[in-house]
Amino acid sequence: MFALADCNNFFVSCERVFRPDLEGKPVIVLSNNDGCAVARSNEAKALGIKMGEPYFKIRPIVEQHGVKVFSSNYALYGDMSRRVHAVLRDFAPAVEQYSIDESFLDLRGMMIADLDAYAKEISASCRHLTGIPVSVGIAPTKTLAKIASKLCKKFPRLRGGCYMHRPQDIEKVLCTYPVEDVWGIGRRSAKKLSAMGITTAWQFAQLKEYEVCKSFALPGWRTWKELHGEPSVDFEDQMEPRQSLCVSRSFAHELTDVRDLCAQVATFAESAVRKLRKQGSLVLEMAVFAMTNRFHENDPQAFSSELVVFPDGTDDHATLVAAASEAVRALFDKRFSYKKAGVIFTRMAQRDGFQRALFRDAEADDRQERLSRALDSLASEYGPGTVLFGVQGDGRVWMAQENRSPQYTTRWSDIPTASVK
């Protein structure tokens, strides 16, 4: 059996832990730059606010019903996520953190007499120890566990825990479960299925195995088997190092000065290097991109990018910050106004065991490494942006964040921001 623990309306719940007065009231959390709604309390959902809806479109509802609005506070959400995960680790020998608000628990080999009670106990512990409400579904496969956890949200009398295993129960649930809500069935497949007259998970499960293979290939076949109770998605409890890494942001205002764009992108690169070094990797290839505002259809549009290669690999702050700002100078075109930019490390390798060039200047490398280590420790001790490269300007990223809550549980966030109205 597998369990899925899913935090309810996670970002909203994080805000409510420190604002208990907002319990029972409509609350939403916005994406970066206060762009669109990415988390909604049940009360906000009931008002018809949709996931991903732009803020300016829902503003009338917000004002009419006094919806409490928060800018996103990822430092807070990341920290609360760690706390929930720490609680979950006490309930199973192996836990896979699947996303910021979801974890799978591997219950195979555990002797638990009453799994339904166990699910409810996990949920109650998370609530008690972190303040976050969590829905826990237990089922024979990960895909079914996700469905079971959804039932907890729909039926409060389940008290946050649901064990779904008897075939007749699974059939009953799948018969009313929309196929597009099944984990692994995305928009495209749902559309294809709908054209075939298939709208429920149960109808999908009734397809012939060869038909599923033919029309939906390997991923579809796995989902089909999972719905039949046959585990087909691996349990991945040990974190592999990332294969790619991206730091990008939209800006509060469009940028037209190359120095401004350089400063922002240099700060993205600096943040990316800290992430890279934390996982012990080197970059072999970096893409730097900048783009115009795609919603301003009448303005001239551009998506420019520059690829920089490091055949010998690097994890050096100065090298990458300099390369990123040079790339910006190369791609910048004064005819355009840039709304969004970022750096992507598109090829990476583990530092340990990486074969470096034979004739490199080892002494210079060593000096650079000591500088990078000093920058790492300054950032972790005093916060990112304490010490900057000149090209970074004041080291702040220009974002609109009118309603960010305090950093209740951490000292700082990953990228310092300059709030712009």
Next chain:
DNA sequence: TCTGGGGTCCTAGGACCC
């Protein structure tokens, strides 16, 4: 010009996830 039977690696694009 035609001719066999294997392989690997890389890339772009699609589909999916949160």
Next chain:
DNA sequence: TCTGGGGTCCTAGGACCC
């Protein structure tokens, strides 16, 4: 006026190898 920011896996086709 105002529209987020990350990731992974799979597949097909091309280029190349013997």
